[in-house]
Amino acid sequence: MKLQIVGCYSATPRKSTQTTAQVLYIKGEIFLIDCGEGTQMKLRELGVSFSKIKHIFISHLHGDHCFGLIGLISTFRLLGREKELHIYGPKGIEEMITLQLKLANSWTNYSLVFHELSSKKSELIFENKNIKVSTVPLKHRVYTNGFLFEEKEGLRKINKEAIKNYSIEKCDFLNLQNGKDIELSNGEILANDKVTFSPEPPKKYAFCSDTIYNEEIVPIIKNANLLYHESTFLNEHLELAKKTFHSTAGQAGKIAKLANVKQLLLGHYSTRYKHNENFKIEAKKEFENTILSEDGLKINIE
Amino acid sequence: MKLQIVGCYSATPRKSTQTTAQVLYIKGEIFLIDCGEGTQMKLRELGVSFSKIKHIFISHLHGDHCFGLIGLISTFRLLGREKELHIYGPKGIEEMITLQLKLANSWTNYSLVFHELSSKKSELIFENKNIKVSTVPLKHRVYTNGFLFEEKEGLRKINKEAIKNYSIEKCDFLNLQNGKDIELSNGEILANDKVTFSPEPPKKYAFCSDTIYNEEIVPIIKNANLLYHESTFLNEHLELAKKTFHSTAGQAGKIAKLANVKQLLLGHYSTRYKHNENFKIEAKKEFENTILSEDGLKINIE
Numbered sequence: 001m002k003l004q005i006v007g008c009y010s011a012t013p014r015k016s017t018q019t020t021a022q023v024l025y026i027k028g029e030i031f032l033i034d035c036g037e038g039t040q041m042k043l044r045e046l047g048v049s050f051s052k053i054k055h056i057f058i059s060h061l062h063g064d065h066c067f068g069l070i071g072l073i074s075t076f077r078l079l080g081r082e083k084e085l086h087i088y089g090p091k092g093i094e095e096m097i098t099l100q101l102k103l104a105n106s107w108t109n110y111s112l113v114f115h116e117l118s119s120k121k122s123e124l125i126f127e128n129k130n131i132k133v134s135t136v137p138l139k140h141r142v143y144t145n146g147f148l149f150e151e152k153e154g155l156r157k158i159n160k161e162a163i164k165n166y167s168i169e170k171c172d173f174l175n176l177q178n179g180k181d182i183e184l185s186n187g188e189i190l191a192n193d194k195v196t197f198s199p200e201p202p203k204k205y206a207f208c209s210d211t212i213y214n215e216e217i218v219p220i221i222k223n224a225n226l227l228y229h230e231s232t233f234l235n236e237h238l239e240l241a242k243k244t245f246h247s248t249a250g251q252a253g254k255i256a257k258l259a260n261v262k263q264l265l266l267g268h269y270s271t272r273y274k275h276n277e278n279f280k281i282e283a284k285k286e287f288e289n290t291i292l293s294e295d296g297l298k299i300n301i302e
Numbered sequence: 303m304k305l306q307i308v309g310c311y312s313a314t315p316r317k318s319t320q321t322t323a324q325v326l327y328i329k330g331e332i333f334l335i336d337c338g339e340g341t342q343m344k345l346r347e348l349g350v351s352f353s354k355i356k357h358i359f360i361s362h363l364h365g366d367h368c369f370g371l372i373g374l375i376s377t378f379r380l381l382g383r384e385k386e387l388h389i390y391g392p393k394g395i396e397e398m399i400t401l402q403l404k405l406a407n408s409w410t411n412y413s414l415v416f417h418e419l420s421s422k423k424s425e426l427i428f429e430n431k432n433i434k435v436s437t438v439p440l441k442h443r444v445y446t447n448g449f450l451f452e453e454k455e456g457l458r459k460i461n462k463e464a465i466k467n468y469s470i471e472k473c474d475f476l477n478l479q480n481g482k483d484i485e486l487s488n489g490e491i492l493a494n495d496k497v498t499f500s501p502e503p504p505k506k507y508a509f510c511s512d513t514i515y516n517e518e519i520v521p522i523i524k525n526a527n528l529l530y531h532e533s534t535f536l537n538e539h540l541e542l543a544k545k546t547f548h549s550t551a552g553q554a555g556k557i558a559k560l561a562n563v564k565q566l567l568l569g570h571y572s573t574r575y576k577h578n579e580n581f582k583i584e585a586k587k588e589f590e591n592t593i594l595s596e597d598g599l600k601i602n603i604e
Contacts, residue, residue, distance in 0.1 A: 012377040013340075015347045037373040038315075038340050045317045061405040063376045071339040074365045075314040092405045099401055103363040103394045105444045142407045 001026050001151065001203045001301040003226065006042045008267035008293040010210075010232050010246075011064055013038050018295045019064035020268060022228070023048055024205060026149055027130035032056045032072075033147060033207050039068035040075050046296060050076060051083065055126065057133070058089030059209055060144035061096070069093075070100045073108060081110045088115040088125050088133075090143045117145055122220050130154075136220050138211035140245045146208035148221060154199035162195045203301055206261070209268050212242065213251040218259045226301045227261040228293070230268035231279050237270075249279040253286025262302070267293035303328050303453065303505045303603040305528065308344045310569035310595040312512075312534050312548075313366055315340050320597045321366035322570060324530070325350055326507060328451055329432035334358045335449060335509050341370035342377050348598060352378060353385065357428065359435070360391030361511055362446035363398070371395075372402045379410045386413040390427050390435075392445045393420045419447055424522050432456075438522050440513035442547045448510035450523060456501035464497045505603055508563070511570050514544065515553040520561045528603045529563040530595070532570035533581050539572075551581040555588025564604070569595035 002025040007018025019036025023043070030052045032039075043050065058066050066089070076085065085108075087093065094114040101107055115125060117135060126133035129152070136146030155177035168190075172182040181192050206221035209230035221227055232246035241248050247255075249266055256264035264287050266279045273279075276292050283290040291299070304327040309320025321338025325345070332354045334341075345352070360368050368391070378387065387410075389395060396416040403409055417427060419437060428435035431454070438448030457479035470492075474484045483494050508523035511532035523529055534548035543550050549557075551568055558566035566589050568581045575581075578594050585592040593601070 011380050013343050013373070015343055037370065038343060041315050041317055041340060061402075062408065063373055063402075063406060067373045067376070067402075068339065071315070071365055071369045074369070078313050090405075096402060096405055100363075100365075100369075100398060103392075103398055103444075104365060106364065142405075 001149075001205060001225070003205065003228075003265075003299045003301060004046060004048070005267070005293045005295060005297045005299075006039055006046065006048075007036055007295050008269065009064075009295075010230075010268045010270050013064075014271065017271065018042050019067075020059075020209060021068065022207065023053075024149055026205075027151060029055065029128075029131060031133075031149065034059055034065040034209070035068040035072060036064045037067040037071075040072045042295070043072075050079060051081065053085075054083060055086045055088070057147050057207075058087065058093060059138070059146060059207070060140060060142050061090055061092060062142065062210070065210075066093070066096075070097055073097060073101075073112065074104075074106065076110065077106065077108045081108075084111040084113055086113045086115060086126075089117060090145070091116045091118045118143070122148075134220070136206060136208055136217050138208060138217065139214045140210045140212065144210060146206060146211070146217065146221075148224070149205045149207070151202035151204070153202050156192070156196040156199055159195050159197055166190060166195065168195075205301055206259075208255075210246060212245040213247050213255070215255070215258060218255065221255075221259045221261065224259065224261045226263050226265055226299070227256050227259065228265040228267060229255055231266040231283065232268050232270050234273065234278055234282055249282040250286055253283035253290060256283070256287040256290070262289065264290045265293050265299065266290060303451075303507060303527070305507065305530075305567075305601045305603060306348060306350070307569070307595045307597060307599045307601075308341055308348065308350075309338055309597050310571065311366075311597075312532075312570045312572050315366075316573065319573065320344050321369075322361075322511060323370065324509065325355075326451055328507075329453060331357065331430075331433060333435075333451065336361055336367040336511070337370040337374060338366045339369040339373075342374045344597070345374075352381060353383065355387075356385060357388045357390070359449050359509075360389065360395060361440070361448060361509070362442060362444050363392055363394060364444065364512070367512075368395070368398075372399055375399060375403075375410060375414065376406075376408065378412065379408065383410075383412045386415055388415045388417060388428075390417040390449075391419060392447070393418045420445070424450075436522070438508060438510055438519050440510060440519065441516045442512045442514065446512060448508065448513070448519065448523075450526070451507045451509070453504035453506070455504050458494070458498040458501055461497050461499055468492060468497065470497075507603055508561075510557075512548060514547040515549050515557070517557070517560060520557065523557075523561045523563065526561065526563045528565045528567055528601070529558050529561065530567045530569060531557055533568040533585065534570050534572050536575065536580055536584055551584040552588055555585035555592060558585070558589040558592070564591065566592040567595050567601065568592060
């Protein structure tokens with residue numbers, strides 16, 4: 001599981017700072033999370049394969065999280081895309097995109113599948129054999145979801161040395177990988193753990209932006225390997241954070257501690273601050289393993 | 303009259319090429335013409351004052367000419383703009399913008415005035431004491447207008463040397479500037495041209511993008527000081543130009559010649575070509591005084 005930050009600033013894109021977008025590489029899939037204006041140009045710069053993006057998750061319909069979506073969809077069309085594209089986002093996102101396509105008389109020649117969200121409870125919105133994605137209901141000025149990306153438990157690994165001692169039917173290898181004990185040709189039962197290793201523990205990435213401080217998300221994101229939690233402000237602007245339904249770096253640290261995550265990633269910085277380092281200093285007082293996002297940064301999720 | 307090219311490429315923005323947007327400085331006004339994705343970042347880079355932009359002209363609703371508009375409008379809001387903003391563009395542009403503002407629950411705190419266009423004939427859409435702007439109906443895959451920006455005839459200039467010979471009432475200076483003859487205190491009539499110079503001849507800038515080759519625009523843009531005419535393709539792709547309702551550089555040159563303009567500016571290049579220089583070579587066969595637009599270029603309109 002790898003994450004690349006495309007943009008990590010709030011409000012409005014500038015000459016050298018991008019608004020929110022992230023690319024998550026997970027079990028062979030490339031998921032795009034949010035899509036501020038200019039995301040398509042930055043994706044080109046970062047060398048992200050357009051054709052491999054099949055699922056886009058939009059947290060909410062504020063411009064710094066979605067104004068680049070229509071441009072990306074249009075560029076996919078111009079590049080001759082044929083693969084389906086799935087878009088998960090708040091109710092209204094389909095109308096927003098289709099109105100613009102209609103006015104441009106430029107329908108996509110690929111299938112555009114919208115999954116509109118309106119539940120206020122966490123729900124499973126994507127699942128395949130390796131991955132599941134659920135919403136993390138957030139509290140912001142408009143309807144907003146974070147997203148929890150979870151790997152599923154992988155297959156057990158065959159212990160190549162140990163199996164040399166047994167005569168195992170070919171078809172039983174998959175049973176072993178699936179954790180089953182098997183019956184050998186002599187009728188003996190072979191306990192699974194004698195000839196397999198546990199798979200790597202599945203990983204979880206929780207994306208939480210934008211939101212006011214909200215402890216209700218803690219049970220959903222519990223024990224995540226990495227938590228991205230917005231930190232638009234520093235504690236010195238706590239009142240402003242409350243008023244605008246955003247969080248401070250200190251609050252992000254508190255959520256990370258309560259949720260017992262392995263690592264906290266800060267972002268969605270207000271450009272009023274000159275030194276992002278202060279976000280880290282503030283969050284670390286609550287939660288030690290804190291890192292800062294920056295446009296273009298790649299992170300291995302351990 | 304000065305023009306600055308913000309972006310001059312077609313279809314889709316890339317790492318280092320912008321889609322269409324131009325800034326026209328004319329008699330104290332700053333007009334923005336078209337607004338592809340990323341225009342707001344490029345405007346910042348070029349140092350264009352956001353607060354001085356009060357009028358935005360959108361040729362048509364293809365993404366490479368308008369996907370940056372909603373972001374710019376939102377950024378104006380975030381920067382605390384109070385001044386009215388006027389937007390001129392095809393019918394549908396108001397719905398496109400207001401739907402996005404509604405979904406974001408982010409209404410502007412300044413007044414947003416839409417002037418929706420639907421006429422197929424040239425019409426006057428803006429006028430103040432110094433400037434007028436008319437549409438140039440174009441033929442493209444969707445409803446499209448170019449725009450003709452015209453300075454009005456300025457006041458005549460007082461010949462400071464010549465007036466020393468006469469005793470002129472203060473209130474008559476404005477009459478002289480307005481081209482009137484005046485009566486001196488001794489009853490003598492003073493011919494205007496004895497004490498004034500002609501003002502600089504008013505200038506015209508014609509913006510024509512996107513369009514198939516269309517001689518019907520020639521009478522409207524006749525004698526313009528500068529004509530921007532799209533040249534998406536070279537003549538080697540003439541059939542493609544026809545099919546997609548675009549023009550070649552050679553065709554842009556023909557229109558410039560027929561309209562007897564002073565200078566031709568090419569742009570809206572397809573990125574399939576490696577050397578933009580070839581657009582100029584081709585157009586020059588039809589019309590000698592041809593220049594190439596490039597992102598960031600400033601042009602004095604003489």
